[in-house]
Amino acid sequence: MKLVCVDCSAERSWREFSMACSCGGRLEVVQDLSRVDGERLKTLFHERLAERMSVYASGVWRYKELIFPELPEEYIVTKFEGNTGLYTSEPIRRKLGIRELYFKAQSENPSGSFKDNGMTVAVSHGRSLGYNRFACASTGNTSSSLAMYAAMGECTSQVYVPNRSISMNKVLQTLAYGAQVIRFDGTYDDGIRFLEQHGAELGLYVCNSVNPFRIEGQKSIIYETAQNLNWELPDWILIPGGALSNVSALGKGLRDLKNLGMIDKVPRIALIQAEGASPFHRMMAAGKEQLTPETHPATKASALNIGNPPSWQIARRVLQLCQGVTCSVSDEEILASKRMIDQSGIGCEPASAATLAGLSKLLNDQTIGKEESALCILTGNLLKDTEILAETTDEMLHSGLAHVTDEVVSS
Template sequence: MYGMPGAMAGGAVRSPFLCECGGLLDVVREWSGIDSEQLKRVWDERLSERMTPYAGGVWRYKELIFPDLEARWITTKYEGNTGLYPSESLARLAGVRKLLLKAQSENPSGSFKDNGMTVAVSHGRSLGYKRFTCTSTGNTSASLAMYAAIGGCSSHVFLPGRHISPNKVRQTAAYGAELIRFDGTYDDGIRFSERYSERLGLYVCNSINPFRIEGQKSIVYEIAHQLGWQLPDWIVLPGGALSNAAALGKGLLELKQLGFIDKLPRVAIVQAEGASPFHRMVAGGRSVLTPEANPHTVAFALNIGNPPSWKKALRSVIGGLNGVTAAVSDAEIMEAKALIDRSGIGCEPASAASLAGLKQLADRGIVDAEETAVCILTGHLLKDTEAVSYQENLAAADLTWESVNGLLSRG
């Protein structure tokens, strides 16, 4: 599919991942010969793998991710295999009977992007590409730079001039990416990438790439596998570019269609109030998204005013799964982050939107107190250390037996 550009006015080239109608392309497979029970046994056996692609939590499910890709092109760092942690205290605070946190922050580059990026880079390499690109506020670029380096390729990252995490930029640079800074927003970079990357010989790894979506489906496959193929009542996740929402929606519907699960959960997409065009569209009963020209939120990964995957998320999550949306304030996000950090798991601000959103939905009576939920944590605590506020309990000058003993006694 990639490598067949369409002409555009002004000598530019339309991205091969865009339909002539302007929408995003999707990977559609004719499923045949799928035996869900037999595949469950195969996937159980692969849990013992150590040094093969099947040792990871993405390529373990290759039959539903990219069945026809030759093994020699798989570019992996054994991504996935992330923890699913129950928390009784956070369940009580959120107002649900049982809560589990899916820590995608435990991925090799520290975010959920790895689940999709391993597939995108593998696909690009199979087509002969050596130069990979993305526009990013941080997590995507770090993941791309890591996989490109593993595959012996180069990465070229377009960075918006503001509202990005310095730590993520440093991580991207450390993996050897060429950083191309521009004065504009994430959405400006995406538009440039859509028009010119093919002519520049760059393989695009943003969420407009449908193979990214295929890889990110593995998140919900792994949740289902970890829970014995019995999913919770709700899956709650942050919504920025909405690729993860689109992927989880697609993955859940396929699991049900192919007989891996009997019951579908509902899905809640949570955006930051300062960058919530999708929520405003759904809440207003509209079917067309109005972009936000100047999105702003402390959760930089959610700072997207024109999410590329909104049509896919609307179709699969809202339409297919009876999903809902919510918008939470920066204050709610940071409060939820502090609670997740102190639970011993930790996350970046964008991840905490899932817990903040779940609490809001429970307070509104949309999520019932007797229901169960999984919150997706998308990025690592150290992705954005500027958002971490430490309260020093004891200064070095006060380091005496009496002062330490008094502090411990109060705890």
């Protein structure tokens, strides 16, 4: 197991922590899987479903051989993350007219978002290197996940949070776990730049999506989904795109499973961004080779409000390998889709609903066929952003109260 630069191919040990290569390129964990028996792993992973209180009861560490085989167990910090629901909704499926539709509710993770899948691995790696101070820049979900795992590992955490376009629920959750929250004027991208420049000198282990061990943990989302479906994945996987770590991670996981013969085919990926924060989609749609950052991203889906996604180069490579597509959807389309998911009994935060909005759009333009099957990744919990929740339910609340009042008065 080693770290390799995606730009210059320079190699280094996994025991050397760095946010980037000396050339400025992103680092990626590379494992030698040539001697790994995929069928044996299927049996092992099935057996571990019976685990209750060991690290293998985690829906991430169940797949340790494919995520971080070298890490000694005593450094692992886990809250039995993963193990999230895979749901169907017949009303939504019928409305869209697609043959088969699944929702993977990463919102059911301990801190309420998919970030836990990656954060358990990043914090565990940092502890193995002797770090006890962890940090991140965040619009919300990353900060609450980091704060939770740092506290579980008896470590401290600093989180850098923009003053605007964030969810206060996520900030309050972060504070509740005991993190030091540092508010700043600027965007998520400014926070990332600060940590890139000063994280090492401050003795901080940085846990943003540029951390390659976050990506390794997030691969478990696709492993768990494949296991849930008896190793037969849908034709399409739809993923919301902010920093683009999830598309990078799931693409890497799909590649592992295919190379090991654990799945027969690689699904196509659709990466969905909000129109007000869609630099990656605009680059791909225009056929450009370089991403042009958006200096003032603006979307109500706060988890997607990122104008300069750090993992765009890896994400582009994943889409090329998976015959992937991109799509952008309006805030109105996102919130309409959120209402559908909420009223199905599953629920999600706005960023998650971008996947369903994107699926509807891609079905309408026939990029996705109605005879195909699809999986929507839901990344954050319904209660992560109650300001938006109040906005989307306010009309229903008032109309419902008025109806009840009229009935009481008439009686």
